[in-house]
Amino acid sequence: MLDTKTDLTALLNDPSLLETRAYLAGDWTEGTGGRSFEVVNPARGDVIASVADIDRGQIAAAIDRAHAAQKDWAARTAKERANILRAWYDLMMANADDLATILTAEQGKPLAEAKGEIAYGASFIEWFAEEAKRVYGETIPGHQPDKRITVIKQPIGVAAAITPWNFPNAMITRKAGPALAAGCAFLVRPASLTPLSALALGVLAERAGLPKGIFSVIPSTASSDVGKEFCGNPKVRKLSFTGSTEVGRILLRQAADQVMKCSMELGGNAPFIVFDDADIDAAVEGAIACKFRNNGQTCVCANRIYVQDGVYDAFAEKLAARLGQMKVGDGLDGADLGPLIEPSAVDKVREHIEDATAKGGTVFYGGSPSNLGGLFFEPTIVTGATREMKVATEETFGPFAPLFRFKDEDEVIELANDTIFGLASYFYAKDISRVTKVAEALEYGIVGVNTGIISTEVAPFGGVKQSGLGREGSHHGMDDYLEMKYICTSV
Numbered sequence: 001m002l003d004t005k006t007d008l009t010a011l012l013n014d015p016s017l018l019e020t021r022a023y024l025a026g027d028w029t030e031g032t033g034g035r036s037f038e039v040v041n042p043a044r045g046d047v048i049a050s051v052a053d054i055d056r057g058q059i060a061a062a063i064d065r066a067h068a069a070q071k072d073w074a075a076r077t078a079k080e081r082a083n084i085l086r087a088w089y090d091l092m093m094a095n096a097d098d099l100a101t102i103l104t105a106e107q108g109k110p111l112a113e114a115k116g117e118i119a120y121g122a123s124f125i126e127w128f129a130e131e132a133k134r135v136y137g138e139t140i141p142g143h144q145p146d147k148r149i150t151v152i153k154q155p156i157g158v159a160a161a162i163t164p165w166n167f168p169n170a171m172i173t174r175k176a177g178p179a180l181a182a183g184c185a186f187l188v189r190p191a192s193l194t195p196l197s198a199l200a201l202g203v204l205a206e207r208a209g210l211p212k213g214i215f216s217v218i219p220s221t222a223s224s225d226v227g228k229e230f231c232g233n234p235k236v237r238k239l240s241f242t243g244s245t246e247v248g249r250i251l252l253r254q255a256a257d258q259v260m261k262c263s264m265e266l267g268g269n270a271p272f273i274v275f276d277d278a279d280i281d282a283a284v285e286g287a288i289a290c291k292f293r294n295n296g297q298t299c300v301c302a303n304r305i306y307v308q309d310g311v312y313d314a315f316a317e318k319l320a321a322r323l324g325q326m327k328v329g330d331g332l333d334g335a336d337l338g339p340l341i342e343p344s345a346v347d348k349v350r351e352h353i354e355d356a357t358a359k360g361g362t363v364f365y366g367g368s369p370s371n372l373g374g375l376f377f378e379p380t381i382v383t384g385a386t387r388e389m390k391v392a393t394e395e396t397f398g399p400f401a402p403l404f405r406f407k408d409e410d411e412v413i414e415l416a417n418d419t420i421f422g423l424a425s426y427f428y429a430k431d432i433s434r435v436t437k438v439a440e441a442l443e444y445g446i447v448g449v450n451t452g453i454i455s456t457e458v459a460p461f462g463g464v465k466q467s468g469l470g471r472e473g474s475h476h477g478m479d480d481y482l483e484m485k486y487i488c489t490s491v
């Protein structure tokens with residue numbers, strides 16, 4: 001563990017962005033009885049803030065106020081809502097350096113990546129500010145001479161979200177953007193490991209002019225109470241969750257009681273396939289970008305790397321050489337790979353590597369905790385990976401790249417699809433017929449062809465199978481926050 005202390009206030013141009021109170025329906029609020037919890041910098045292990053810990057009664061009160069405010073918000077013109085969202089976007093971009101510093105301090109990812117996340121997060125607000133004005137209905141030729149049929153789209157009402165620690169900014173804006181653009185009121189409970197980025201978004205939302213009640217940030221350690229209130233309160237009509245499939249299943253069961261509309265962005269187990277005809281250097285760069293983004297802690301990170309026989313050794317050598325150029329360390333201090341988020345994450349990486357080597361794999365690069373100690377781990381390659389290993393079926397969520405060898409297209413498609421998950425997949429190949437066939441055969445919501453970077457606000461992000469329900473981003477991203485109403489008029 002590094003022994004430097006994080007004086008976050010001193011690192012910010014605008015220290016007022018470092019807010020530790022909850023933002024409940026437009027009011028900055030302490031936890032009941034002054035209850036709070038600590039936020040720790042995972043690189044340095046020091047406490048960087050103590051944040052209000054909100055209880056179930058406070059959440060219910062915020063929902064009441066969101067419900068009361070929502071109708072006025074929905075009644076504004078789309079252009080008015082769009083202008084406020086646009087102002088929020090502008091403020092995020094103007095404060096990008098500070099937002100990135102806060103994000104790195106609480107989450108650990110390198111500052112350059114954090115800046116990338118702020119731009120990515122802001123892009124959802126910009127995009128949905130534009131989409132607000134394009135919530136078009138339909139007219140349908142009537143089924144009888146006297147009938148006229150129209151379809152209108154209306155905001156679903158109060159939307160609640162639970163977001164993860166790995167993208168403390170962008171996973172909020174990807175949900176808040178469409179919800180607010182559609183005319184919903186929106187409440188988010190950010191991960192308790194990373195509430196400061198969410199609260200800074202609250203500061204900027206208020207400055208942008210979002211009316212009271214429409215946006216809430218609810219830091220809370222009472223995760224089970226949050227889920228129960230969000231799913232059980234009849235004033236909430238929509239739940240959006242990004243996190244593990246395990247928790248997603250629990251929330252879906254809870255939401256079933258009031259037949260709540262749910263969007264779920266859940267776990268992945270992404271295959272990354274390198275065919276013999278691939279550009280190997282490009283494939284190595286793609287693997288670095290998608291396996292080691294956020295130190296392996298994203299739901300779209302490659303988890304299983306399949307390399308065809310003819311290029312297997314060359315790919316392993318080049319990937320190892322590339323990892324050799326990357327510096328593990330403090331995200332605030334120019335590292336390429338930051339710490340893992342918490343001790344259990346380190347344990348999982350270690351467990352997967354030990355399991356792989358016990359089952360015949362060979363450590364080709366790295367393999368151990370970093371000599372920096374704490375939550376740092378060396379990026380690791382294991383060759384000779386097989387489907388019997390844990391990593392074949394479970395997401396590692398860390399800097400471990402297992403290399404599986406394969407012979408032909410049919411074999412690798414069968415291996416790649418042999419999972420309950422279906423979020424992102426990637427492959428590198430040049431043959432146009434192969435590119436088309438493999439892209440169609442992969443049972444995933446997202447396929448990256450000759451690229452390791454697939455995330456953008458303009459495309460529909462989401463998974464099939466047990467990786468989730470619904471899509472975020474793109475013009476489709478509005479649909480989850482809208483209800484269709486069909487009006488049949490007899491003339």
Ligand SMILES: O=CCCC(=O)O
Binds near residue numbers: 299300455
């Ligand atoms: O980890 C989940 C989201 C990653 C992304 O949006 O690229």
